[in-house]
Amino acid sequence: MELTSQIDVHLLRGCCLEAERSDLVAYQLEGWRNALNELSNPHLTAVIAEIKTGSRILRELADLSQVHRDRVPLILNPLNIILPCLSRSLRDITAHYEDRTRQKLKRWRHMYHTMTNEAGGLSLPGRFMAYNQYLSSLRDLLIRSPNFDLNMLEKLRRQIMQLREARGIPPPPIQIGPIARNDSLPYRDSDPESSRLQTFAALISLQNITDSTLGRAHLLPSPAVSDSSWMPSVSLGPHHPWGHLDIPINSKILFRRSFNDDQISLTVYRSGIDKSPYLLLRIFDQGTPWFSVRGAHELCIERDGSSLQFKRWSRTERRSKTWAVLHFMTWEELVLMHSTFLSLKARNGLTVRLGPEEYALCREHKLFQARVFDDGFKHSLIVYEDIATRGLRLHAAVWEGELRQCPVWTAFVTHQSASPTWLKRVSRHRVRLADVQLYVFCRQYRQQNQRRGAVGAFEINFVSEEAARRFEEVFYPPQGGPAAASTGV
Template structure:
């Protein structure tokens, strides 16, 4: 579906107002510093809501590149809120630049004036309403089960009242197709949750800081979104940057990228068919270390190697009725351990099934228990599962849900135990084994 010039203008308007929000937020922070008003709850709340709005606006612009088929649903609502939001931000700037008043009087005059013109709605409350409305549009765009049609309509009426109070006429141009509100409910229910969505919604069991810190995502000036394409059902990565206020997007399928780790960064390289080698597409730096596609191009064996880790142990296990390869990796930078289960044989050989980070809980003498010659139970371990068919609950035992690992051989079970609890008689001899 191709968008009109007006529709594209509205989506760019999200980025424009996000930039304006950043500027206004910095202005108000300057006031707060100059007036020593750090404890002023109203000023603090306004700054916080404006910064939140900036983030949501950019998120809407990013997600519109992912859910293009649903963009028409949010165009007319955007045409309602963006002019009103823009007027509020420009009004704040006008008050900020009013040199006829002292700074403290400027802030007080602005706060009371803008509260009165909104029928008593406080200035933080005004921006909170904008943010709730924009969040509701985001939920509509991504088919979130949190989408509340009644809340959207309530906020729409409130914003229309704000427009009227500020002398902003109703939208004269219909943006996007005419959509009845009572028909939106059929668009928001999507009972299928992809395993990747589930993984990224899980909390990390621990956070281990990395030593080398680089630039962050720079106050949302850079954004990376991972999503599943609705046509080929494959994962794609959307990268967004700003250049002189204009958003630039680049999309690559996971099957087009080689992903390597270098210390605290991930190197994302695109495969050049012409040069038969990988070339840098993006470099992402993180603060903590704690992811098979039929479209994947054929790569050299070295492209599949995991950099920054070395293998301590490997053995065959029976896992939810399947034969898997269980590997223990040690991170070279942090010395931390990671469990990794992969398909043992067949067409999907070496395809990851799940991984789990070994946290500080493993220091407890009761974390790992040998329950038989071939079976070991881990008292506290969180799995990140990459396969929809895998059912980890079939491996959970007891009231606390200890995770049971069934090794093919008794020797493998013993060696796995020794990785974490070396024999007391001497130094541990850790062996990699293909048993």
């Protein structure tokens, strides 16, 4: 292996090592906070939060580097600057934590003031915030994000170099990668297909399943014996070490999602050669990252309770085998991942067949189905109810043709639907929803064409007057009782 490749592996493994060290230190500080009854201490809480954030970014850097291997040399020198400094800070915290000559409260206060003074007055939360901003800038540089700010990176670099000097850490001995040039810096990607696919990142993020968007996310019942215990996600491989996967250059990250407290991550990217989506799983084995990759066209998906199972075909055994099992805390997350995968697979030129059983998300009950005119297209609009959580969602899919049943958008019915003004029949064929958020899976679809008025009410135009009436009755049943399910109207 060439020297540069050895350095790549060493530094990127260093990211994983410091991520694990960060997890341990955060756990130690949480123990302090509980023992001291300092749950409301803003400084201690902030330090814990920043260390946990840094752990996630470090693992994300290692994951993304697998796809953007051609750009890894750009971040080698910056990593060589921050990793020794970050490691020293984490080890110093552990040393203070293990100092038995002081009581716990005095240990915490002594550590806080000592580490603040050695940083020239920069608070301990501020120190880790600077680390995280620096690591985030490296991530933006690696993936060529338009958010990358070279001036900010340089400002943070100087701050970290000053901290290294104050702690007696010698400067990096050698230049181990190229200095960033203007032609290697991020640019605004004008590729509309890339822009569409990048939006899937928002769909899979737990941070987007919030009270403000959903009213209340629906927790899925645990398949484990104890209600407080969740089955872990698993990746069954086969797996390969870092750098041993033939991922084409110019591949683009579509989204990344972590599981099991980031012990497993899923990165979906578009190949720089065939433009098809691929799923990359990362696990850890004794602290070393291992990877497994499959094209969306090579996998089949099905729901099993709170999990999604991805299966591959084994040529040697001539049978289907489970590639991964990903567990979700909420029904909303599970739905979004399922719909995203279906859209990627159905619109992939390498896909030979997508069976109707894959489109069906089991353990959902269909309350309603009808044809609608939606942004100039003929779609199927379905109302689903999840059996486990009783959650409701609207689901639009392609009505006919090669992409029939392919998801176009989905929207979760929140507590706003309890309002008598949420749904309004504005004509024989048209219904307006006052408050609904769409998660869109099709680049051609423009939901703004269905929005009406100053508040952006979403308008549904049914092919049949009867369908409009029965849709209204799903949410506002007549006094005689709930409307029966309607399909194909």
